[in-house]
Amino acid sequence: MHWLYLYFPQLQLDRLQALTPALESRATVLYDPQDRKQAVVQSNTKARECGVYSGTPLARAWLLAEDMAAYPWKELEQNQQLRQLATHIYQGFSDIYLDPPDGLWLNLQPMRRVYPNAAAWQKALHVQLHPFAVHVKQGVHVSPAAARLLARFEASHIDEILIEQLPCEHKQIEKLVRFGLHTLEDLKAIPRKEIGRKLGQDIVLLLAQLEGHHRMRLAPYQPPHSFYQRIVLPSEAESWQGLQFSLKRVFRELERFLQGRGKAATKLVIHLYFREQPKQELVVSAPHGCVTTDEFLSLCQLKAEHEVLKAPVVELSVHAKGWKNHEAVMADLWNQHTSTSVPLHQLLNQLQLRMGTERVYAIQTQHYWLPELSWQRRLAGQPIQPSHDREEVIRRPAWLCLHAQRIDIHEWQLGLGPERIRTSWWQTGEESTRDYYQARHLSGRLGWVFYCYRQSCWWLQGWFS
Incomplete structure (x- = not known):
């Protein structure tokens, strides 16, 4: 293993x-805002070039780098980001x-058939981590405890720790x-009984874990059933335009989350x-499902037209x-025909969000001989049931007028x-x-x-084309 x-x-x-x-x-x-000296927890390359490293007090860091940007480290937020990485790697x-707040174990044994060698799983791992643009250090060993030390201290062999x-x-x-011990190799050279007698059984247990003779208690990762992310904005946003960049980042991760499960989201709650x-809630409904980042952004823009921000935004959550099942659209093999039309589910989402769900509907035919009662409204997007009498549907038009319209029969040529x-x-x-007829108008329709007979006049009931 x-x-x-x-x-x-x-x-x-x-x-x-x-x-x-x-x-x-x-x-x-x-x-770390909880630390008395507010010690630095993480620093980027520019900060390290100025001499600011992990553990440096914040006051000294300001002296070393005057134009430094400092933000509080939040353990809860980092644990959430770690789980987001695990969710994506799980694919x-x-x-x-x-291993919160900054580590993950991957058991490579079950994946040997998928990744027969190190080059294969390294390539797959690179593909999974590339969209996140994070620094990562790796360690591989038969023991999870040893792999952890190898990664954290960038050692080539466990005895060098x-x-x-x-x-x-x-x-x-x-x-x-x-x-007089300096490395793990020096410690392993001492007999176990002597280590237990002079140094304690905790050291003996640690050596057993590092050598793979004793199993560690690990926290297995369970993929979440829902998507939730809360982020701190890099700067206060006073308008909806200022939120678009941060929302786009979140929606990209949501898109990866949905694509990995073959699902589409039908509702977003943005705080x-x-x-x-107090926080402001924005509910974006998409009854027909959304998957892509562009779909979520377009719906948010429509919703934002009727919303006013109470104050500058410092954080947001999505x-x-x-959930509903989603089938990916298959592209042309040679890309000879590229459709520029808006997908039906996306168009229905936009119409219902702008006009209201009850104002966007479809027409369903029903088996009744009276034209006024031969159709009914259905919620847009629901599957249309097939007609019981196909010949009757052919004889009657699909487009019926809401109310019959009076016509001049001299403009028509009667047919069937x-x-x-x-x-x-x-x-x-x-x-x-x-008495009903199929008739052709002077315009060709x-x-x-x-x-x-009661009114002694002609009326238009509907159109065939």
Whole structure:
């Protein structure tokens, strides 16, 4: 069994720089607001060039880099980002274990048939991590504990690990150093019984874990059933245009989440957070499902036309709710025919969001001889049931007028007919006799007309084309 450990030394900072590319050219750090000295937790390349490293007090960091950008490090946010990475990597690797806040274990044993060699899984892993633009260090070993040390300290062999780098309490490290031990190799050369007697059983257990003789308790990763992401904006956004860049980043991750599951989201709940004002909720409905980033952005723009921001936005969250199966559109093999029309589900989503769900509907034919009662409204997007009488559908037009229109019969040439229909007073409010004909108008259009004997005039009931 081989374990791959992925160490993300500046995960939260990498994601912040992805949201604000301008920070890459400026010394930027994340500091621990809970620490008394507000020590630096993560620093980018520009900050390290100025001498600012992990553990540097924030006050000293300001002296070393005057034009430095400093943001508070949030453990909860980083754990969330780690799970997002695991969610994406899960598409290519099935056995993942979490080591929050900055590490993941991947069990390569179940994937041997898929990735027969190191080059294969390295290529797959690169494809999974490339969209996130994060720094990552790797370690591979038969023991998960050893793989973790190899990745975190960039060692080529487990015996090269220094005593100070072992995951032990400070008192135990001092005791090992007093014994004259410098590397893990020195420690492994001592008999186990002597180690247990002089240094304690904790060290013996650690060595067993590093050699793979004792299993570690790992936290297995379970892919989430819903998508939720909350991010801190790099700068306050005073308008909807200022939110588009951050929303686009979130929607790209949502798109990858949906594509990996073959699903489409039917509802988005967006929360906007301010410094002093209570949060503002924005609900975006998409009854027919959305998958792509452009679809989500277009719906948000339509919704934002009727919303006013209470104050400058400092954070936002996106929660996708409601799922439906989604089938990817297959492209032409030679790309000879590229459709420029808007997909039906996207058009219906936009119309219903702008006009209201109850105002966008489809027409369903129903088996009834009276034309006024031969159709009914259905919610747009629902499947249309086939007609029971195909010949009747062919004889009657698909486009019926909402109300019959009076016509001049001299502009029409009668064709197939007549079809006599008698109506009763409880159906239309009056008794009448009608003779229906297929007739062609002077313009060339084919219509469905009838003569009403009670009113002694001609009427247009619908159009065939």
